Amino acid sequence: MxxxxxxxxxxxxxxxxxxxxxxxxxxxxQIDEMKKSYEQRIAxxxxxxxxxxxxxAPAAVAAAPxxxxxxxxxxxxxxxxxxxxxxxxxxxLQGQYKNMKNVxxxxxxxxxxxxxxxxxNRGFSTDETELVLAANIDPYWRGQAIVAMIDxxxxxxxxxxxxxxxGNGIGLxxxxxRSGIGYLxxxxxxARDFADAPLMYRAMFGDSYTQDGVQLxxxxxxxxxxxxxAEFGRGANFPGNDRNKNGTGGGALFAHxxxxxxxxxxxxxxxxxxxTAAQERESGFMDSNGLAAKGAFSGDSTTWxxxxxxxxxxxxxxxxxxxxxxxxxxxxxxxxNLNCSSDDASSTCATALESNYRTRQSGWYAQGVYxxxxxxxxxxxxxxxxxxxxxxxxxxxxxxxxxFRPKKTSAMVDYSWSEFSRVRLQLAQDKxxxxxxxxxxxxxxxxxxxxxxxxxx
Amino acid sequence: MxxxxxxxxxxxxxxxxxxxxxxFATVPEWGALAREIGGDKVRVYTxxxxxxxxxxxxxxxxxxxxxxxxxxxxxxGADLEIGWLPLVQRDSGNPAIQGGRPGYFEAxxxxxxxxVPTVLDRAHGDVHAAGNPHTHxxxxxxxxxxxxxxxRMSELDAAxxxxxxxxFKTFSGKWQAAIKRWEQEAxxxxxxxxxxxxxxxxxLDNWLGLKEVGTLEPKPGIEPTSGHLSELLTRQQTMPAxxxxxxxxxxxxxxxxxxxxxxxxxxxxxxxxxxxxEAKDLAGLFDDTVQRLLKGLR
Numbered sequence: 001m002x003x004x005x006x007x008x009x010x011x012x013x014x015x016x017x018x019x020x021x022x023x024x025x026x027x028x029x030q031i032d033e034m035k036k037s038y039e040q041r042i043a044x045x046x047x048x049x050x051x052x053x054x055x056x057a058p059a060a061v062a063a064a065p066x067x068x069x070x071x072x073x074x075x076x077x078x079x080x081x082x083x084x085x086x087x088x089x090x091x092x093l094q095g096q097y098k099n100m101k102n103v104x105x106x107x108x109x110x111x112x113x114x115x116x117x118x119x120x121n122r123g124f125s126t127d128e129t130e131l132v133l134a135a136n137i138d139p140y141w142r143g144q145a146i147v148a149m150i151d152x153x154x155x156x157x158x159x160x161x162x163x164x165x166x167g168n169g170i171g172l173x174x175x176x177x178r179s180g181i182g183y184l185x186x187x188x189x190x191a192r193d194f195a196d197a198p199l200m201y202r203a204m205f206g207d208s209y210t211q212d213g214v215q216l217x218x219x220x221x222x223x224x225x226x227x228x229x230a231e232f233g234r235g236a237n238f239p240g241n242d243r244n245k246n247g248t249g250g251g252a253l254f255a256h257x258x259x260x261x262x263x264x265x266x267x268x269x270x271x272x273x274x275x276t277a278a279q280e281r282e283s284g285f286m287d288s289n290g291l292a293a294k295g296a297f298s299g300d301s302t303t304w305x306x307x308x309x310x311x312x313x314x315x316x317x318x319x320x321x322x323x324x325x326x327x328x329x330x331x332x333x334x335x336x337n338l339n340c341s342s343d344d345a346s347s348t349c350a351t352a353l354e355s356n357y358r359t360r361q362s363g364w365y366a367q368g369v370y371x372x373x374x375x376x377x378x379x380x381x382x383x384x385x386x387x388x389x390x391x392x393x394x395x396x397x398x399x400x401x402x403x404f405r406p407k408k409t410s411a412m413v414d415y416s417w418s419e420f421s422r423v424r425l426q427l428a429q430d431k432x433x434x435x436x437x438x439x440x441x442x443x444x445x446x447x448x449x450x451x452x453x454x455x456x457x
Numbered sequence: 458m459x460x461x462x463x464x465x466x467x468x469x470x471x472x473x474x475x476x477x478x479x480x481f482a483t484v485p486e487w488g489a490l491a492r493e494i495g496g497d498k499v500r501v502y503t504x505x506x507x508x509x510x511x512x513x514x515x516x517x518x519x520x521x522x523x524x525x526x527x528x529x530x531x532x533x534g535a536d537l538e539i540g541w542l543p544l545v546q547r548d549s550g551n552p553a554i555q556g557g558r559p560g561y562f563e564a565x566x567x568x569x570x571x572x573v574p575t576v577l578d579r580a581h582g583d584v585h586a587a588g589n590p591h592t593h594x595x596x597x598x599x600x601x602x603x604x605x606x607x608x609r610m611s612e613l614d615a616a617x618x619x620x621x622x623x624x625f626k627t628f629s630g631k632w633q634a635a636i637k638r639w640e641q642e643a644x645x646x647x648x649x650x651x652x653x654x655x656x657x658x659x660x661l662d663n664w665l666g667l668k669e670v671g672t673l674e675p676k677p678g679i680e681p682t683s684g685h686l687s688e689l690l691t692r693q694q695t696m697p698a699x700x701x702x703x704x705x706x707x708x709x710x711x712x713x714x715x716x717x718x719x720x721x722x723x724x725x726x727x728x729x730x731x732x733x734x735e736a737k738d739l740a741g742l743f744d745d746t747v748q749r750l751l752k753g754l755r
Contacts, residue, residue: 139557142547162547169525169550219525219550225518258518263506266517311515315508318515320708374680418679419540420579449579452536454544457516 087135087143090450092190094127099441100430105284108199109434110387110404111361112283112297114206114238126150130157130190132453140165146188158210169219179209180217180229181254181272182328183307191455193324195426195442198365199383199408200330204303206238209274211250225258225268239301239332240276250276258457263316267309268457274303280339286400287342293349293399297357299336305329309457320374327366334359340395348398356393362386363406375417381410385432406432422446478614481527481554483538484511485730486593487564487602489739491531493628494607498617502527507705507732511537512583512678516544524549527560529613531606534563535570535590559612565590567605568598571659582676593729594661596636596743600629635740640665643747645754650696652689654681654703654712657728661746670698673711681711693719700753704728722753 098121106120107113127150134144146158160175178186184201185208197207213233220226235250236242243249252275258268280296287293306329313322338357342349363385371377385406392401408431414424423445430438478499482488488503495501502523505514511533514520524530524545532538546554546561553560570588577586592598607625611618647666651658654673662669671692675685700722701712709725716723726746727736735745 165552171550225522260519317509319510319513
């Protein structure tokens with residue numbers, strides 16, 4: 001309506017000769033507007049009448065108080081208050097109860113710890129509470145920040161701006177973001193199908209890989225989904241570390257393809273490459289006498305990932321029933337030097353020794369989750385890692401290097417009251433530590449309140 | 458790398474255009490309307506079918522690929538697609554279809570919306586802040602949306618504007634006659650009390666004067682529970698409903714149960730284009746809906 005007015009006004013202003021036409025247009029649009037407003041009033045009256053009829057019917061209506069307005073609304077809210085520009089806010093509440101063996105320093109056998117805390121949290125605990133703020137910044141950018149809060153610390157999990165107006169399928173993200181590598185990496189813990197990250201992700205990144213930097217994506221203009229992405233940034237997170245330097249500290253490349261098979265099936269497959277470097281990345285080792293020693297790695301770390309997801313839902317309607325299969329594989333190569341040292345005078349590393357360091361390690365997981373009723377889902381996950389080749393050069397004599405194949409099997413059932421609340425029971429047999437079988441029970445809840453976020457595929 | 462990318466882009470730009478206007482419709486009803494207006498000058502991709510719950514669609518790779526090439530997204534709006542469309546728009550790398558641009562059209566913005574909540578609280582279920590989004594089942598709304606959509610399509614594809622307007626004029630003439638016919642046929646439905654599975658028929662009820670006396674869902678978006686169904690059953694004594702309605706994409710269990718207990722007919726309505734064999738297009742959708750309702754009355 002306003003547009004018509006504006007156009008009429010413009011026309012009138014620009015050319016005098018067409019003034020009469022402009023007048024006509026203005027009159028027409030006024031008539032249109034009057035028509036519309038009468039239509040609205042009639043509709044409102046009709047509804048009032050219908051409601052009066054409903055009320056005159058015996059009882060019942062009062063039994064179910066309705067949160068709905070009695071009239072109709074004509075146009076999108078005209079409130080216009082500055083408040084309306086407030087970002088979409090949502091808060092994720094998560095907590096769990098866990099039964100498992102008491103293992104003070106949990107790590108994955110045959111792999112360097114990626115610095116994950118809280119893994120020995122037994123009994124009741126509250127997970128990070130995530131505060132999500134998101135909004136369009138202007139017609140060109142959208143921004144989102146996620147602050148994860150727990151016990152006196154608040155961590156910026158994500159804080160990025162995403163381009164909206166570049167075009168040609170190009171998307172640009174700046175800031176701290178979840179890397180687009182793999183499949184699970186971009187998903188938030190609350191959107192995952194199991195209570196914990198797969199061993200593979202814990203071994204690779206601790207939980208998932210975030211980058212401080214720039215992400216560039218390109219979506220091909222083809223009916224088949226084909227997306228190419230490149231990232232470069234600080235590369236400070238495990239397997240890299242902060243190296244205080246100019247230029248880029250790490251980068252990633254990824255490609256995803258996907259599509260439909262018939263109306264009931266969707267799939268996506270991808271391949272990704274992540275390169276970063278570490279300087280004096282310290283981790284705990286055992287020396288050949290079984291004493292604690294420190295190993296500091298300096299060098300390059302390269303990770304390859306392959307991912308595949310298949311989703312099925314009858315008629316493509318996932319509400320009542322659906323099945324999801326996903327699997328990922330990774331292989332990581334690290335090349336550089338290892339400096340072995342120890343505070344213990346009797347250790348073989350008492351005098352620091354620098355040696356070559358070369359590893360090639362891999363792992364995979366596969367999982368299936370079946371939603372058999374609108375509220376219920378059940379899932380199974382199997383995972384296995386391979387400590388692979390670990391060549392410590394001259395330090396091989398000083399440090400214990402043993403091969404190991406960590407394994408874990410998990411089963412879960414979850415119940416969702418609505419899209420916004422879920423409770424989950426998970427049983428797992430964890431054989432990721434040498435000589436130990438840990439049977440774990442987890443009961444977890446995930447609640448999201450506030451704005452209705454959209455989830456990735 | 459850059460050379461490769463730019464030559465690739467050039468190659469793709471040189472591909473012959475399939476149609477003058479590439480439209481991505483989120484739901485079948487508005488896809489069908491765009492086809493009525495656009496005729497053979499448009500290519501319409503419809504993201505969902507009548508057998509899919511429009512609230513629960515995922516941001517599938519195929520949707521991203523289609524949105525990437527669209528010049529116009531026609532959505533139902535009023536937050537119906539909030540769980541997937543914003544993500545598809547943003548990740549498509551297509552500025553033309555972002556909110557606030559001419560390439561983004563929301564049908565709900567052009568009609569009088571019913572059931573606008575005065576209280577926004579999820580204790581009332583998955584309520585839509587902007588009101589009930591299932592606006593198309595009142596044929597008068599189809600006309601309003603059609604008028605606005607014609608204007609939008611003409612704006613985006615000025616070369617074919619006259620054709621779009623002519624097509625809409627033809628459609629509108631036929632449609633107005635059809636509305637009269639449907640209203641006559643459906644006269645016996647006025648004041649008839651009905652139960653519905655979900656509040657998907659608010660506009661249909663309002664148009665035909667059907668009296669909705671309850672929903673099988675205890676709250677919007679929450680599946681029927683046995684407790685709530687038996688409550689409805691007791692209410693049937695004081696406030697008897699004549700039939701129970703569900704959309705093609707909804708499970709038939711709860712309405713069949715209700716029908717079995719009360720003896721009233723359980724009616725499946727196509728809800729949108731493609732929901733039944735007869736609902737091949739928009740006119741078919743309303744023909745079939747009215748016929749099915751009348752059959753329930755007998």
